[in-house]
Amino acid sequence: MVTGLMDEARKLSIYTAYNTNVDAITYLKGETVQRLIDEFGADVVRKRMDEYPRQINEPLDFVARLVHALKTGKPMAVPLVNEELHTWFDSHFDYDVERMGGQAGIIANLLANLDFRRVTVYTPHLAKKQAMMFVPKRNLFYPVIEDGRLVLKHPHEAYREGDPIKVNRIFEFRAGTTFKLGNETITVPFSGRFIVSARFESIRIYTEPELKPFLPAIGQMSDGAILSGYQGIKLRYSDGKDANHYLREAKKDILLLKRERDVKVHLEFASIQNRELRKKVIYNLFPLVDSVGMDEAEIAHVLNALGYSKLADRIFTYNRIEDTVLGGKILIDEMNLEILQIHTIYYIMYITHADNPLNEEELRSSLELATTLAAARASLGEVSSQEDFKVGLNVPYNERGEYVKLRFEEAKRRLRTREYKVVIIPTRLVKNPVSTVGLGDTISAGAFTSYLAMLRKKGAL
Numbered sequence: 001m002v003t004g005l006m007d008e009a010r011k012l013s014i015y016t017a018y019n020t021n022v023d024a025i026t027y028l029k030g031e032t033v034q035r036l037i038d039e040f041g042a043d044v045v046r047k048r049m050d051e052y053p054r055q056i057n058e059p060l061d062f063v064a065r066l067v068h069a070l071k072t073g074k075p076m077a078v079p080l081v082n083e084e085l086h087t088w089f090d091s092h093f094d095y096d097v098e099r100m101g102g103q104a105g106i107i108a109n110l111l112a113n114l115d116f117r118r119v120t121v122y123t124p125h126l127a128k129k130q131a132m133m134f135v136p137k138r139n140l141f142y143p144v145i146e147d148g149r150l151v152l153k154h155p156h157e158a159y160r161e162g163d164p165i166k167v168n169r170i171f172e173f174r175a176g177t178t179f180k181l182g183n184e185t186i187t188v189p190f191s192g193r194f195i196v197s198a199r200f201e202s203i204r205i206y207t208e209p210e211l212k213p214f215l216p217a218i219g220q221m222s223d224g225a226i227l228s229g230y231q232g233i234k235l236r237y238s239d240g241k242d243a244n245h246y247l248r249e250a251k252k253d254i255l256l257l258k259r260e261r262d263v264k265v266h267l268e269f270a271s272i273q274n275r276e277l278r279k280k281v282i283y284n285l286f287p288l289v290d291s292v293g294m295d296e297a298e299i300a301h302v303l304n305a306l307g308y309s310k311l312a313d314r315i316f317t318y319n320r321i322e323d324t325v326l327g328g329k330i331l332i333d334e335m336n337l338e339i340l341q342i343h344t345i346y347y348i349m350y351i352t353h354a355d356n357p358l359n360e361e362e363l364r365s366s367l368e369l370a371t372t373l374a375a376a377r378a379s380l381g382e383v384s385s386q387e388d389f390k391v392g393l394n395v396p397y398n399e400r401g402e403y404v405k406l407r408f409e410e411a412k413r414r415l416r417t418r419e420y421k422v423v424i425i426p427t428r429l430v431k432n433p434v435s436t437v438g439l440g441d442t443i444s445a446g447a448f449t450s451y452l453a454m455l456r457k458k459g460a461l
């Protein structure tokens with residue numbers, strides 16, 4: 001059934017923007033973490049963990065946030081604001097794997113590999129190295145303006161010498177890894193990734209002014225748009241520009257995309273450490289988009305920014321289904337979203353209003369496709385073809401699958417859900433994933449496009 005749905009989804013044309021980067025991946029071993037802790041001293045690390053730095057200014061900030069992430073097993077991302085630290089990272093870690101990073105880049109490659117009709121990707125900075133990380137597929141395009149006209153070229157033909165390049169450091173951690181923090185023995189509870197996101201002045205999240213007038217045309221030729229990268233906006237820049245400026249432009253972009261055709265827009269949320277910025281992104285952009293996707297740490301952060309700090313703490317600490325449903329209901333109501341998708345390690349959930357054109361079974365099948373796609377990527381490292389997708393079908397549901405369903409039924413009885421459609425599926429979880437970074441992007445791309453495919457079949461797109 002999901003294979004048939006994938007065939008439908010593949011008929012779509014998708015636009016995706018804004019963020020791409022190079023992910024430099026390190027696979028963390030217990031000894032590596034131990035060495036870091038020993039270098040700074042357990043007490044010093046613990047003290048900095050209590051201070052909970054929101055950005056990385058010096059190596060100790062990194063070590064403290066990394067150890068915190070490992071202790072909770074949560075997917076976290078912390079901005080790196082001090083460019084000089086690259087040298088420190090280089091002296092402490094080997095980066096064997098370099099690959100496409102950033103929601104827009106990952107999703108563009110994925111959908112192109114799955115033979116979608118047309119994938120148009122836009123990223124404001126396209127250095128040669130970045131461009132070459134795009135897959136050599138003929139259905140993949142980058143918009144270029146030539147003689148005042150919109151021309152679609154493959155990213156390999158569209159790079160600009162001299163564009164800045166952004167490198168994020170990814171630390172993949174695995175459940176069961178152990179190390180000691182002083183007397184405390186820490187065992188990592190879940191596999192995941194810790195992202196050190198480069199946040200430097202030179203990288204901006206925006207559409208170049210020459211391209212902007214063509215956004216209505218791009219919207220018109222697309223069945224859906226997947227936008228992300230807003231987490232990369234900084235509150236202030238030295239040239240006087242600020243987050244308000246970039247968010248105003250981001251709002252214009254969405255309205256322009258929708259001008260000629262009410263193209264559905266999905267926003268893939270990513271961790272924003274700064275609460276002020278997080279709030280701005282939520283309040284400015286969520287009301288303009290149709291669909292939002294995020295992970296469990298992110299929904300907790302979002303609810304916190306909206307003032308629901310107790311609920312946020314509960315989700316962050318216990319990840320209970322009932323709390324996530326409650327949080328999801330709050331979010332789709334306050335932001336009037338058409339659909340919200342939350343992915344967690346054990347389950348994926350959709351929440352819509354009761355009048356959504358799709359029925360619960362259809363919504364579930366969209367999530368089934370999403371987890372199958374993620375399982376394929378986790379097994380293989382990359383989904384390079386339609387055939388690869390099928391690998392996901394052989395990955396069993398996680399061992400808590402039945403428990404998840406039970407708790408969900410309980411939650412539905414306890415909470416008022418009549419005005420909503422809430423569906424959940426257990427994840428297909430790969431025991432030894434090649435990597436986990438980008439699996440959430442994969443889930444969201446699979447979920448949103450299959451959702452669109454079903455809407456289209458019903459004449460609701």
Ligand SMILES: Nc1ncnc2c1ncn2[C@@H]1O[C@H](COP(=O)(O)OP(=O)(O)O)[C@@H](O)[C@H]1O
Nearest residue numbers: 075295343344345378430433437438439440441
């Ligand atoms: N080993 C695995 N096998 C299959 N799916 C996984 C595995 N590990 C994580 N996932 C899925 O990937 C999601 C990660 O999403 P997210 O935290 O948004 O990552 P990213 O932002 O790096 O894409 C999890 O919520 C889970 O559903």
Ligand SMILES: O=P(O)(O)OC[C@H]1O[C@](O)(CO)[C@@H](O)[C@@H]1O
Nearest residue numbers: 019101102103168197231232438
């Ligand atoms: O927030 P940034 O720096 O744009 O980075 C996003 C990060 O999220 C991912 O896209 C995974 O979701 C990584 O590939 C990337 O490093």
Ligand SMILES: [Mg+2]
Nearest residue numbers: 270295440441
């Ligand atoms: Mg994510």
